[in-house]
Structures are given as C-alpha cells and as structure tokens.
Amino acid sequence: MTGKIEKSPSPSEVGFSVMSRRTLLASAAVAAAAGGVVLTSCGDDDDSGGGGGGSEVTFGSNYSDPKDSEAIKAAIDSTGLSVKINTVDHNTYQENFNTYIQQPDDVVCWFAGYRMRAFAGKGVVSDISDVWAKLPDMSEGFKNASTGLDGKQYFVPFYFYPWAVHYRKSLFADKGYSIPTTWDDFIALCDQMVADGITPLAAANDGGWPQMGMFDMINMRTNGYDFHVSLMGGKESWTDDKVKKVFENWSALLDYYQPDVNGRTWQDAATALGNNEVGMYLLGTFVTSNFDDTQQDIIDDIDFFAFPAIDPAYGQEAVEAPIDGFMMAKSPKNDAGARSLLGALGGAGAIDAYIGVNPAVVAANSKAKTDGYNALQEKSAEIVGAAKYISQFLDRDTDPDFAAKVVGKAIQDFLSDPGQIDSILSTVEEQKKTYTFE
Secondary structure, three states, rough: OOOOOOOOOOOOOOOOOOOOOHHHHHHHHHHHHOOOOOOOOOOOOEEEOOOOOOOOOOEEEEEOOHHHHHHHHHHHHHHHEEEEEEOHHHHHHOHHHHHHHOOOOEEEEEEOOOOHHHHHHHOOOOOOOHHHOOOOOHHHHHHHOOOOOOOOOOOOEEEEOOOOEEHHHHHHHOOOOOOOOHHHHHHHHHHHHHOOOEEEEOOOOOOOOHHHHHHHHHHHHHHHHHHHHHHHOOOOOOOOHHHHHHHHHHHHHOEOOOHHHHHHOHHHHHHHHHHOEEEEEEEEEEHHHHHHOOOOHHHHHHEEEEOOEEOOOOOOOOEOOOOOEEEEEEOOOHHHHHHHHHHHOOOOHHHHHHHHOOOEEEOOOOOOOOOOOOOOHHHHHHHHHHHHHEEEOOHHHEEEEEEEHHHHHHHHHHHHHHHOOOHHHHHHHHHHHOOOOO
16 A cells, blocks of 8 residues: 555546546646646736626636546637636646635636635635526536535536446346345355355455545445535534444445455555456546556446346436536625626536546536436536535545545555454544535
C-alpha cells in the first residue's frame, strides 16, 4: 500500500472510453505541464451584451485540461451570452476554493451534495431556486443533490458518472449468471462464482478512496439515503448500531474479495476484471478508461447493474453519481446575467455543445442528445435519471479532510482487521468531534 490518501476522481478527470485512456493521459500530461498557472480568459472586461444587466458575466472555471477547456468554452458560447472565462488549474481551484469564494466570479464551477451545501450554509453563494423553476428537464434526484439544508436550490448540475457493479457480459452469458437485485441473490451469485473457480469481487483501495464507494452503497441500502447524508453531515454517531450493521454486512463480502485490497490500485483491479480473473467490480463507470484502444473488445463487453437492495424499505432508490456543475456568487456584479447563464448551462443546448467536444461524460439534462452515447453512457443516463436520490461519493458528501484522514483510515483498518469494528468506529466518533460540519 502506498499510504497516501487521494481524492476520488472528478468526472472531468476520468470518463468513458469514447476518449481512449491514451488521450486522457495525454491531456493530463498537458495539464501537469501548465503547473497550476491561471490560464487566459476568452473575453475582455469591456465586452458588452449578455443576459440581464447588459454587461459581461464572469465565469470561474476549473476546466483546465485542454479538451475540458475547449469543451466548456463551446458550452458557454452556445448560450449567446457575453461571458469572460477565468480558468485555474483544477486541483489549485479546489484547494483554494475557501478563499476564492469570498471574492468569486459571478458564476463558479463546483460539485453537488455536501460540497455545495457547506457553502450554501455559510451564506457565501446565492439561492437560485428561481433558476430551478425554469429547469423542467432535471430529475428529482438532481434537484435533491442541488438543494441546501434550507430546502432552496444553490447548484445547477451539468454532468455526472455513476458508480455501479461492473461485469463482463460474455462471462455472465457463458456461466448462466443472472443479475442480482437483492442482497441474498448477490451473496448466492458470489458463492456460485467461488464454486466456478472465479474470485467474485475485484477489490482495490490503494490511495484510500476506492472502497469508500462500497461503504456508501451498503450504508444507503442498509439505512437509507437520509441516514447516510445525516451521518456524512456529522449528525449521527459512528458508534450507532446502524453504522455497525453496515460493517457487519460488509464483512459478509470480504471472503469474496481479492486479497490485499489496501495494496491494489483501481487500475489493477480493472485489469483483473478485463482478464476474467474476477466476476464483478463496484466502481465508477470510468473503469473502462483502464483499457486502451487496442482492447475495445473488453470495453464493449463491460456492462453494469445497480448495487442490490438490502432492506426492501430502501430498495435501490439511491445511486452514487458524482455531479459537476455551477453555483452563483452571493453578490455577483451581474446578478441577472449570472442567473441567465446558469439557466442556459442547465439546458440541453449547453451540455450538447460540451459533449460535442468532449464525449467523456453523461448529461444531467434529460433532453440532451444521446445519439452519440455509447452503451454505458446510455445506461448511466437511464439509471441516474430514474434515481430518487443521488449521492456524491463519501469525500464529496462530508468534510473532505474528515473523509481522507479519519473515515478513509478507518476503512483501511477495517479491511486489514474486520474483527475490530467496535474500536475502529469508536476512534472515528472521537476524531469526528474535532471537525466542524455544515
């Protein structure tokens, strides 16, 4: 194990293999060469036009990779508004957002869920419920993910990717496996794979974040979305029997894991899936970016299903799907123009323009063009569009530092020694007291 704690990927950092892994790596290299320097904007301060106030709208962008930068410009150009784009390296933008949001651009890029609610709760971004009233093509799940604790909307979703259980269609067909929808069926399928000489579950946790997805899914299936969000928000005790039940359920899967989970990268686990060494893999749909353009047969053979239901009261109503989108400054220089831009970015035309340049994501807007989607994109749009609740991933649904240094470490310890659940959770609860949540 490397010992490092890394963040989960953003949709703008990984995507479907419509962009090959080779292309993604090349883009990353270009971004690294940029060294986090503020890039040039596409407008001038004296530009006129635009929505509302007759003046320019400023847009704070973290779309720093070349293709991402080109794509977001295409999206903004499609709105017909006068917009100045101020671009900052993606990681630099995130690391300095607390300071930046004190004197931000009119419209800013950010993430749904806790990351949005934390700033809404601090009163440093604007209520845009009026913008949401004009976004009829967003699902209930997207609206919930954009809503603050006060019931108002503060975020406009742009795109996403879901987490789900991936498998190779040819393996399931050859073995006659059925897609499990319940926990009992899932365990029975794992047992059948063992009998067939296949390790049921690909397992990776190098970097400390991949298995956060397993915790999220088991918690939402065991205790429901509301409890999950409340726990992430610091409002529930980690020593609660409900949390212990999550780890008890999780323990039932560990015998089906690949060994040495904490020392394996997500890419190595994906390779095992591609080689039919394992039967299933819970990960984001970026799993296909592990395979290059010489392995299209593997990419085309990968499918996924929603994590099975554990408690029928919650079924499969929640989907984990990190969402990128936009917020508005608390006191924008061009309030009316900013609201016009947000409304336009929430429409189908803007995301169509973006995907036309960078086809590595799935549109949040249900009326976006899908004729260019591959099979996984189409299925992703369906599963997330039908979800009642959309979680963002553990390190986006709670304080990022708490996720990395406390929960991530606890998960690593649990995977190394699952018999220590009580002491591990007691440590999490004790350390939680040192954090201030939204």
